[in-house]
Amino acid sequence: MPPPTIAVSFGNALLSSPRWCLRHIRHTPQWSGKWPTVSQARQLTTGSPQLEVDSPQPESPRPPRKVRTLDPTKLTPSDYVDFSARIHPSVIFVTQSSDPDDPSNTLLERTGADVTPTGFRDRRFPPNTAGFLYYHIPPYSPPLAGELRFRITPSPDPANFSEGSDLLMEHGVRWTRPLIYMADKGYTGVLRLLLQDGLVTPQLLNIAASAADTLTTTDYGRKIDFRRTALVSSFRRGFHFRVGPYNGLCMAIGTDTILKKCPKHVASFRVPVDDIRGSVQYFPFRGSMICCFEPSTLPEHAGRRVVVLRVLRLLDSDPIRPVPPPNKHEYPLSKLRPREGQLLMTMRQGKVQPWSVDVDRDTGRPATHVGMGRMLRILYENQELYGSPPEPFF
Structure with missing residues (x-):
């Protein structure tokens, strides 16, 4: 986490300028009604339907990559970087000096950082990963949900x-x-540049840093893996989710609050076990998908704040597959099977029905207890402040 003096010094310099503002970069992808397959998605980012899976080779030296802005409206050709087939490409983030002995503010500060290619099988950035790093706040979301992205461009x-x-x-x-990840992961140069561009405020960085302190481990003492963490800041924002015994972690981002929860019992239910007295949690399916939370419009939920889960796309890399029950009973697997475009189903009291959470049901629990309801209430709070998208996006 960067020292507080960094945020304060940059904040004072920027706040003294009449151009100081917090920019919300809005871009809502159009919902075509059908998500691309994984191979199509891979081809969009690599230019090839296949990824190279050869063993990593020593990286050849390349000219230093220098980035002077993360604001898409201020980009210049010199901000163009090439991460193709790189394991840990280094980037130098160039900012104006905040040295009080430099009143003309002409000195430059250069802070380097390694960019990690998480989310790729061979731990390298794909071929043809050339373009611009930029900062973006997802639509219908608070500034705390901002994130660094990479836009691939043809030139x-x-x-x-x-x-x-x-x-x-x-x-x-x-x-x-x-942003909540970068707040304490050695991204000092990025944070300085965000402040200089007016994309974040010192107050926002303080909130992000405080939140990051509470997000270092899960409730079970394990370190949080952001590659397997679903970050949600609005209804209908798509995220990666895996049904089965381990669902990863879910974080809801509010205006000044971040709550985390391990949704370990989503789409599962308890069933009796043969030959013993008792029951176990049964996960009828395993596999991965892209899904999103939605406010329920079902008649049985009228007048209440209830959240449901919609399946947007099933993933070929981890297909949905049935799991035999731990007993001799038969269950309606055809009705429980996750299907694209449909609500995720489960069984309650012996009936097949959509998985749902009443966000106001656990209001009487201690503040230290973070249930799914308390976490998902943040999405209703964000909806009141920032609106709600009419269609799913990610």
Whole structure:
């Protein structure tokens, strides 16, 4: 986490300028009604339907990559970087000096950082990963949900930015570095540049740093793996989710709050076990998908704040497959099977029904207890402040 003096010094310099503002970069991808397959998503980011899977070779030296802005409206050809087939490409983030002995503010500060290619099988960035790093706040989300992205473009000309496509990970979701992740992971140069560009405020960085302190481990003492963490900041924002015994971690991002929860019992239910007295949690299916939370419009939920889960796309890399029950009973697997475009189903009291959470049901629990309801209430709070997208996006 960068020292507080960094944020304060940059904050004072920027706040004294009449151009100080917090920019919300809005871009809502159009919902075509059908998500691309993983192979199509991979081809969008690599130019090839296949990824190179050869053993890593020593990287040849390349000229230093220098980035002077993360604001898409200020990009120049010199901000163009090439990460193709690199394992840990280094980037130098150039900012104006905050040295009080430099009143003209002409000195430059250069801070380097390694960019990690998480989300790719061979731990390298795919071929043809050339373009611009930029900062973006997802639509209908608070500033705390901002993230660093990579836009692949056909040339170093910033005019081609809108014609490019964002770098996608193996499962078809954007490669990102969330602000809450960068707040304490050695991204000092990025944070300085965000402050200089007016994309964040010192107050926002303080909130992100405080939140990062609480997100270092899960409730079970394990270190958080952001590659397997679903970050949600609005309804209908798609995220990667795996049904089965381990679902990863889910984080809901609010205006000044981040809550985490391990949704370990999603789409599962308890069943009796033959020959013993008792029951176990049964996960009828395993596999991965892209899904999103939605406010329920079902008649049985009328007048209440209930959240459901919609399946947007099934992933070929980890297909949905049935799991035999731990007893001799038969269960309606055809009705429980996750299907694209449909709500995720489960069984309650012996009936097949959509998985759902009443966000106001656990209001009487202690503040230290973070249930799914308390976490998902953040999405309703964000909806009141920032609106809600009419269609799914990711």
